[in-house]
Amino acid sequence: MRESFRRVLTGLADVVWPRTCAVGACGRPVDRPRRHICSTCFAALPFHEPGGACHVCGMPIPAKTPHVFVCEACDKHPPPYERTCSALDYKGDVEEMIKDFKYNRASWLAEDFADLLEGAVRAHLDGAAVDALFPVPLHPNRLRSRGYNQAALLARALARRLGRRCDEKSLARIRDTPKQSLLNGVERRKNLTGAFAATRPTFIRGRIILLIDDVTTTGSTLAAAAEPLRAAGAAHVWCATLARAPHDS
Numbered sequence: 001m002r003e004s005f006r007r008v009l010t011g012l013a014d015v016v017w018p019r020t021c022a023v024g025a026c027g028r029p030v031d032r033p034r035r036h037i038c039s040t041c042f043a044a045l046p047f048h049e050p051g052g053a054c055h056v057c058g059m060p061i062p063a064k065t066p067h068v069f070v071c072e073a074c075d076k077h078p079p080p081y082e083r084t085c086s087a088l089d090y091k092g093d094v095e096e097m098i099k100d101f102k103y104n105r106a107s108w109l110a111e112d113f114a115d116l117l118e119g120a121v122r123a124h125l126d127g128a129a130v131d132a133l134f135p136v137p138l139h140p141n142r143l144r145s146r147g148y149n150q151a152a153l154l155a156r157a158l159a160r161r162l163g164r165r166c167d168e169k170s171l172a173r174i175r176d177t178p179k180q181s182l183l184n185g186v187e188r189r190k191n192l193t194g195a196f197a198a199t200r201p202t203f204i205r206g207r208i209i210l211l212i213d214d215v216t217t218t219g220s221t222l223a224a225a226a227e228p229l230r231a232a233g234a235a236h237v238w239c240a241t242l243a244r245a246p247h248d249s
């Protein structure tokens with residue numbers, strides 16, 4: 001269906017069936033065109049405070065600092081990516097909506113989420129310098145059972161906004177690993193060793209790549225996905241995630 005025609009249909013549907021805000025207890029009609037979170041709830045989301053996080057991995061630190069802060073772990077063992085930014089803290093309604101988006105086919109939230117990601121990228125990274133957005137890929141088995149890759153939905157919507165390419169072919173997940181959420185930090189890193197591979201190095205060499213994922217916790221998935229990109233000669237690997245979970249979640 002042509003995009004313009006789809007917009008007209010969506011606009012008509014909004015008039016006939018006003019949508020209710022996706023935030024659990026809100027109940028208000030959505031007042032943002034073609035979106036699913038109302039402006040009141042959108043403004044009240046738990047925005048991730050970048051001043052209180054490591055410049056490299058995005059790990060939250062107790063106090064805000066006006067200086068660029070790099071945590072001890074990133075200082076001692078720099079990860080294969082150079083920057084991470086996240087839009088939100090992973091908690092409450094945000095957690096519920098992302099779970100719906102990820103597991104319950106709530107793909108309609110992609111535009112609201114891309115608004116948030118765009119805000120984070122424009123505030124903390126040089127979006128115009130990015131050559132391509134790479135969603136963190138799912139293993140083909142996981143993709144088959146889930147039916148879609150939530151990171152790819154985010155990356156496509158964000159790529160349109162930034163006027164950049166979304167590349168879903170140059171990085172692949174070659175090992176089907178147990179779910180990260182069931183493991184601790186050390187197990188997470190081990191679990192992901194060699195899980196990703198660069199499949200089209202010519203699309204990676206010398207490029208600035210923005211890796212996109214829905215949630216980051218320890219950063220081990222981003223590190224594992226960034227590893228083959230660096231090995232294939234990427235100029236820079238930056239990361240943007242919709243939300244940042246506390247380490248013990």
Ligand SMILES: [Zn+2]
Pocket residue numbers: 021022023026027028037038039040041042
């Ligand atoms: Zn609302």
Ligand SMILES: [Zn+2]
Pocket residue numbers: 054055056057058059070071072073074075
């Ligand atoms: Zn760090």
